[in-house]
Amino acid sequence: MPGHQGETRRTRAAQEWESPGYESPLPVTEKSNPLSRDIDRAGPQQIVRVLQECDAEVFQGDLQTDAEYKRLYSESVVQILVNVAKRVKTILKEPENSLIVLSGCGTSGRIAFLLSNTFNRILARHQQKPVYSYTIAGGDKALLTSQEAPEDSPSLGAQVLEETCAGKKHVLFIGISCGLSAPFVAGQLDFCLNNLDIFTPVLIGFNPAHMARAEPIQGWPHTLREVTERMLDLQRGQRAFVLNPVVGPEAISGSSRMKGGTATKVLLESLLLLGHRAVHRHSEINHQAVLDCIRDYETVHEMTYSKTEELADVIGTAGISLQNQGHVYYLGWKTLGIMGIIDASECIPTFGADFEDIRGFMSGGFSEMNNKEGDLSSLGPQFCIDQKDFLSTILPNLGENDTVIFIFTVDEDFADVEKLAGQVKSKTSNLQAICHEHGGCRFPVNINNIFASKILRITWTSSAGDAEDGFFMRLQWELSTKWILNAISTGAHILKGKVYKNYMIDLKVTNSKLYRRAIGMLQRFTGCSWMQGERALLRALYRVEELTEEMITADVSRHTQAANASDKVVPTALVVLQTGCSVSEAQAHLREGSVVRDAVEACLTSGRH
Numbered sequence: 001m002p003g004h005q006g007e008t009r010r011t012r013a014a015q016e017w018e019s020p021g022y023e024s025p026l027p028v029t030e031k032s033n034p035l036s037r038d039i040d041r042a043g044p045q046q047i048v049r050v051l052q053e054c055d056a057e058v059f060q061g062d063l064q065t066d067a068e069y070k071r072l073y074s075e076s077v078v079q080i081l082v083n084v085a086k087r088v089k090t091i092l093k094e095p096e097n098s099l100i101v102l103s104g105c106g107t108s109g110r111i112a113f114l115l116s117n118t119f120n121r122i123l124a125r126h127q128q129k130p131v132y133s134y135t136i137a138g139g140d141k142a143l144l145t146s147q148e149a150p151e152d153s154p155s156l157g158a159q160v161l162e163e164t165c166a167g168k169k170h171v172l173f174i175g176i177s178c179g180l181s182a183p184f185v186a187g188q189l190d191f192c193l194n195n196l197d198i199f200t201p202v203l204i205g206f207n208p209a210h211m212a213r214a215e216p217i218q219g220w221p222h223t224l225r226e227v228t229e230r231m232l233d234l235q236r237g238q239r240a241f242v243l244n245p246v247v248g249p250e251a252i253s254g255s256s257r258m259k260g261g262t263a264t265k266v267l268l269e270s271l272l273l274l275g276h277r278a279v280h281r282h283s284e285i286n287h288q289a290v291l292d293c294i295r296d297y298e299t300v301h302e303m304t305y306s307k308t309e310e311l312a313d314v315i316g317t318a319g320i321s322l323q324n325q326g327h328v329y330y331l332g333w334k335t336l337g338i339m340g341i342i343d344a345s346e347c348i349p350t351f352g353a354d355f356e357d358i359r360g361f362m363s364g365g366f367s368e369m370n371n372k373e374g375d376l377s378s379l380g381p382q383f384c385i386d387q388k389d390f391l392s393t394i395l396p397n398l399g400e401n402d403t404v405i406f407i408f409t410v411d412e413d414f415a416d417v418e419k420l421a422g423q424v425k426s427k428t429s430n431l432q433a434i435c436h437e438h439g440g441c442r443f444p445v446n447i448n449n450i451f452a453s454k455i456l457r458i459t460w461t462s463s464a465g466d467a468e469d470g471f472f473m474r475l476q477w478e479l480s481t482k483w484i485l486n487a488i489s490t491g492a493h494i495l496k497g498k499v500y501k502n503y504m505i506d507l508k509v510t511n512s513k514l515y516r517r518a519i520g521m522l523q524r525f526t527g528c529s530w531m532q533g534e535r536a537l538l539r540a541l542y543r544v545e546e547l548t549e550e551m552i553t554a555d556v557s558r559h560t561q562a563a564n565a566s567d568k569v570v571p572t573a574l575v576v577l578q579t580g581c582s583v584s585e586a587q588a589h590l591r592e593g594s595v596v597r598d599a600v601e602a603c604l605t606s607g608r609h
């Protein structure tokens with residue numbers, strides 16, 4: 001794709017979604033992206049192109065100097081990164097009784113976990129004790145599966161944080177909520193604000209402060225907007241920090257696992273790396289150092305998306321597997337294995353997918369995960385993540401409808417990769433590799449032979465630096481892998497018909513944010529009122545024609561709990577609203593059309609005539 005054409009499209013799109021009336025009053029993270037409007041009708045190549053452009057928006061500079069929205073490269077954002085990196089440095093220099101806690105819900109919490117482990121490993125290389133910890137709404141179960149309900153509890157957030165920090169005298173707390181929306185994180189920030197003698201709170205998200213969630217939180221006297229405003233007041237005296245550049249609407253509306261997760265990783269890694277380099281290499285923490293770091297990540301975007309053809313091929317293969325009721329399996333090594341497990345776990349709430357549709361496994365399983373709660377495999381098949389589990393439970397039934405994607409780097413034991421690939425190859429020809437190598441280190445011939453043409457290989461230029469450079473390269477591989485896997489799972493679900501325009505129509509309404517998003521979607525597509533949308537949603541959720549008084553007056557938390565057990569709730573409500581049919585008729589209609597998008601589209605189009 002010629003670069004300037006993409007840039008022109010991005011500028012035009014930004015002018016559109018930045019205009020004050022565009023999908024007002026939705027915050028940026030919930031708006032639909034003009035660049036991806038027709039992604040549901042795109043083929044694999046086009047899907048990659050659209051995702052590339054949407055992801056490039058993460059690194060877009062200010063359109064004008066007085067632009068309303070701050071971006072990653074904006075002066076004020078860079079300054080906050082500098083200030084927070086200096087706090088990191090202070091803690092690393094005086095680690096006794098100190099802690100850096102990273103926290104979030106869903107993807108945000110998973111990234112918190114990943115980075116907390118990585119940076120503790122960097123410290124170990126320098127013979128330093130761990131300083132990092134993480135919290136995630138729903139505990140370690142949420143690292144592997146979707147646990148959306150705990151996201152709604154501020155008191156749970158505060159309690160978990162208090163336990164994590166017991167006895168500490170200095171805590172840098174970094175709460176991540178891409179939409180500035182999660183009550184769990186709000187509770188933690190409020191706890192910090194009430195204990196400023198110990199805590200320095202930092203909030204990371206991707207909306208301007210005036211778009212932070214302002215609706216009342218059940219059983220709590222504050223809102224996230226109010227907490228954000230309190231933090232902004234304290235920011236002047238550097239007692240709290242709000243890092244909230246805008247990165248543009250998601251390619252799939254509201255799917256903050258994508259750009260939100262990416263920008264979180266870029267921001268956090270940049271500020272943590274600078275803090276570490278200041279201590280271990282005595283380098284300066286200044287604007288230029290921040291800009292250099294972000295530019296390195298921008299290069300990762302370019303390198304990754306230079307593999308458009310190969311990526312489109314994998315999406316096509318994975319899409320066919322899902323269309324034929326087959327499965328996609330990620331088999332990864334080290335942290336790239338974790339990236340696979342994370343990406344797979346997100347498909348359940350995002351696309352209403354079954355946990356068997358896309359699954360991730362990693363070499364070493366829980367001993368390699370290094371999560372706080374240890375081996376969770378006894379909790380059920382969803383928690384079996386070791387490649388050994390793949391061999392014992394999946395391999396025997398693997399077939400031509402399944403796609404298996406190997407994710408590894410030149411640092412792996414090739415004999416291991418080769419042996420597993422041979423076993424998989426005897427069951428399915430849909431074998432793919434995503435692999436990272438660097439200048440001095442290439443894959444041996446037998447690895448190339450076994451995957452033949454099905455290799456998406458990225459060769460990185462390595463700097464002959466110290467161990468920290470090695471870590472930095474791995475962080476870049478992780479981000480690159482994230483982009484690739486997000487594209488594969490999103491693309492495959494698009495090809496399966498799980499996306500309508502650029503909306504995830506079959507999402508699970510398992511927390512209050514998703515519940516509100518679903519009603520908003522019903523309003524948008526049918527023109528109904530909020531109340532009509534909510535009633536239709538509840539009828540679909542409880543599978544009843546008439547709502548009882550109890551259902552109407554119950555708390556949203558009761559509905560979101562019930563949503564776990566229901567299927568195709570939003571598509572059913574859409575059909576009910578649009579045609580005036582009963583819930584059971586709508587369900588029958590959706591069963592007939594195996595592709596959700598087509599069934600919904602047929603109904604919406606016919607309703608218009």
Ligand SMILES: O=P(O)(O)OC[C@@]1(O)O[C@H](CO)[C@@H](O)[C@@H]1O
Nearest residue numbers: 105106107108177178179182256
């Ligand atoms: O608090 P955030 O980061 O805005 O949102 C977190 C979340 O609700 O959103 C994602 C789905 O959109 C999931 O990762 C997670 O469950």
